[in-house]
Amino acid sequence: MRRPGRVGGAGLATLVAALVAANGLAGCALFPEPTPVITPTAQPTASPEPTASPTRSETPASPSPTPEPPLSLGPPDATDPRQVRASVAVDVPPDSGGEILVTVANLSDARIDEIVLRWPTALGTTLVLAPFVASAERIRDGGPPLLQDWTKWVEGPGERGEPAGTISLGYGPIDPATTLTVRLFVTRAAAGPTAFDLQLLAGGALLVREDGTPAELRVEVP
Secondary structure, three states: OOOOOOOOHHHHHHHHHHHHHHHHHHHHHHOOOOOOOOOOOOOOOOOOOOOOOOOOOOOOOOOOOOOOOOOOOOOOOEEEEEEEEEEEEEEOOOOOOEEEEEEEEEOOOOOEOOEEEEEEHHHHHOEEEEOOOOOHHHHOOOOOOOOOOOOEEEEOOOOOOOOOOEEEEEEOOEOOOOEEEEEEEEEEOOOOOEEEEEEEEEOOEEEEEOOOOEOEEEEEEO
C-alpha cells in the first residue's frame, strides 16, 4: 500500500517534465516577449523655397532742363504770324568797337507799322549798342535839330509794355516786300567774346521767320 503524497522516481520525472512544460507555457503567457518599438524614420523636411525679395525698380531720372545761355531773352506774351527774313552781319574787332548790321525783310502781304529790335540790358556790361555814334554835335546845347530814323529807344520797363531787363529799338513802317537795314554802333566795355539774343517784334508781338520759327537771332561777337 502506497502512502498518499509521495511520487515515485519515474513519476517524479514525469511530473517535473510536466511542470517545466507548464512553466514554459505560463512564462509565455505571463511574460510575453516585448514588442519591438518601431521608431518612425524622420522624413526629410523640404526646405521652403526662398522668397525672392522684390526687385527695386530704378526710375530713370528725368532729364534736367537745359539752362538758357547767358544774355538770353524770354518769349513775349504775344506773337505775330507775319513772316520776316532776318540776318546779322558782325564787324567788331576783338579789341575794339565796331558795327552790327541787321537786315529785315517783310515777307508778308501786310505792312508792319513798327519793327522792334530787342536785346538784354545786361549786354551793356560788355557791349554797348546804339543807333548812332556820339558826337560833339549831338551832345552840345543849342545845336541844330537832329533827325533820327528810329521810332523809339527804350530801356524797360517802358510805357508800351517793354519788359524790364531789355532795350527796345523801333523802326518803321515796313511795307510788304520791303527790306530794312539797321546799323548798330558797338562800343566795347570789356574784352572777350560775347553772344546775346536779338528779337524782332511787331510792336510788342514776336514775329516769325520764313521757316515758322520765332524771329529770334543769336548774335555772336568775337
